[in-house]
Amino acid sequence: MPTMSETDTEAPDQVGVEEILAGLQSRLPERIAALALIAHPGDVEQAFERLDDNEREEILDQIPSEILSGWADYLPAADIEHRLSSLPKPEQREVLDALSDDELVDLLQEVEEADRSKYIQLLPEEKRQVSEDLMQYSENTAGGRMTMAMATLREDITVKQALDELRDISDEAEMLSRIYIIDSERKILGMVRLRDLAFSTWDTPVPDLMETGLISIDALADQEIAANMIARYDLMALPVVDEDKRLLGVITHDDALEILEEESTEDMERISGIGGDRGDQAYLQTTVFSHFKRRFGWVLILAFLALTSGWVLHAYEDVLKTYYILAFYLPMVVAAGGNTGAQSATMIIRAMALGELGTREFGRVIWKEARIGIMLGGLLGIFVALQIKFLLPASLTPENLSLIQIASVVGFALTAQVVTSTVIGAILPILAKKANLDPAVVASPAITTMVDVSGCIIYFSLAQAFFG
């Protein structure tokens, strides 16, 4: 992240998010109409994200359908849906018609059964067909994210014929830079670039310009796999095919960006012990109760897990009461474990998400983390032992123990705790991956809680052994 606010930076000639926000909040029809002419819908979306629920709905209710149509591809489906419900049929049709394939399908998948068929009835025949086809695929699959508005051509034509055909469809096609060549069964034979068509002589046969061996993805595959392929292979678009390898649609580079942002957000949230799905609702658009529901699960589970540490403290009551100085260093030993465990878990989870680690590397990862843990724990243990030996305030120095005894126990416990935690932090996401779970489900709060227990046990059993 840059150190300055990226949302405060706009192209010089453009109206900024803050200004759009003020315009929307003014609720003045003429100001909103003026905004629609100059603001980029991407900025309008960001302005809407900063509004509270009620405010947003009130403002939406004032947006005329012709303006909404211009913004529709950028606003969240829930907002469009809210506004649609209060519009007369012809205006509903206008807005629905303005939506691109994939946004339309998102909307249709979100509305209630009754509204869905009502809206589908309003669509022109071709669009109806496309959305019914696309709705078969669930939202998080490649099929659910694709658009069908790509350009296709048959193989047995010349450049001249190709350009003539493309000219006819150029208004509807979302992407024309890549044109897919298909056979009579819609199986992909290859791809030509518009630039090659534009710069070749008219009588060149299209197959002469065709790149073959295209990468494609199954419509049922997870959308994140598609986005990762687009990133790894620097693609402008990834063809989506059915089980018989027939071309169904494409996922474009801008979808890949959106998917990877969503997935990064999801991973971060999971790592921090937030459950459930964020959907396309921004932070302020999510109700307090929805936030609560996503967070309470882990909080409750972990609170009861923390009772295990309580048991350990209870079991060592005599040791703690006799050598009360141990209480002074207990939070440090416990916290160092939580911190190092969270660090290694994050490292591994992210490396796996970026495809840097396969199942073959797991042994090496654990060995690497063990060595890192030994360095971290060893050095930390030495620092703290020295602090005890030379800097322990007189008021804390107990009568029944020597400084060397305390320094040894705390130093060794810290080292042991950090090594254990670092390795646990690496092993848990790896086990999750082996079990075909998302490695990020091993939230670091869970790791922290687990290593809190191990830290207490290590600490008190070392103390008992050393102090007799």
Place this chain on the structure above:
Amino acid sequence: MPTMSETDTEAPDQVGVEEILAGLQSRLPERIAALALIAHPGDVEQAFERLDDNEREEILDQIPSEILSGWADYLPAADIEHRLSSLPKPEQREVLDALSDDELVDLLQEVEEADRSKYIQLLPEEKRQVSEDLMQYSENTAGGRMTMAMATLREDITVKQALDELRDISDEAEMLSRIYIIDSERKILGMVRLRDLAFSTWDTPVPDLMETGLISIDALADQEIAANMIARYDLMALPVVDEDKRLLGVITHDDALEILEEESTEDMERISGIGGDRGDQAYLQTTVFSHFKRRFGWVLILAFLALTSGWVLHAYEDVLKTYYILAFYLPMVVAAGGNTGAQSATMIIRAMALGELGTREFGRVIWKEARIGIMLGGLLGIFVALQIKFLLPASLTPENLSLIQIASVVGFALTAQVVTSTVIGAILPILAKKANLDPAVVASPAITTMVDVSGCIIYFSLAQAFFG
């Protein structure tokens, strides 16, 4: 993240990462040559990421320059650099020439002064000029990430003339779908799409097809701002300009993907208390010592911060010794604060990174988190109070306190601790942002450590007040 491993999925006709890895590790020249013909360089990069340092260098030393040239745009600069140093000059030239502008500049910025001028001497005149221009910009700016290989045209021409000019440069241009129209000072007048040129009559004047009012970015702006603009406006490419608005280059959609992945990784790492920069080294390519250096800073600082909690425990020695049951619930109170604080910090940090929150919204965010905290803390307090009242094991029940007393203290302390922590978790990233720092520097381990202290104080002072 999907539940299956994305790295195990490849296009059906393609050689997979595992297979490439095995091929590279075989070190057989003929197997590597065969790989070069069929493997996608994006997959080769992933295979290299899974190799250890020594193994990787040994294998690189065996890759002939003609194969390296095909992979060069995908492999990390450090790997190319390693191999270059042992190649004779003509082969160095071959590899350098194969690199695209931006990758070449990355490489030149990374090598030592002496090598840099040696390599620059090897470049053809035009490429030398381009790389010297690009090297003025630091790595993390828009200028540092742009390519200069975009297509530009003057305004006063027809479609026919435009196509003729573009045909000549079509081999070098990285992107031809968007063509920028510039004046005699290289200021941007607008943009035409290749599709519009291809489908218009030859005598159409180019200005008739031109879109004006283009969004652009200053070359010195942070690369993340550029990537966010590409994402927000669904751009294929973003023009980069100097202070006089002269067109310097473009950042393309695939760069935006890369930047946003890097920035998400950086945020996740910072949130988990990992310092420094990851660079383009994969997890396994980073030495144990480099990992150690990035992690030790926070671990050490937090360990000494945790002594504050130790002081609190020490200050309340009498209370704890008299009512030892408090030790049983102490880890729970402390952990619940850490977990909820980390949750709210992550939510806010991510929402700010996605541009969902501006400075105007901060009051609302804190109020929202306060309400979420009250719900989380209230319900958790009730659950735990009930657990104490009805399920506390007889062995733990103290003689000097009633169950109601314990349940009240633990329940109230939990609620107070969770509310405090949730609000602290929201306030700290907001303060960082107000101070123009990256909100993610407020790593959640730091928040956890801070709220550990507040938790201990709340807990013991409540206990003292209630138990007399």
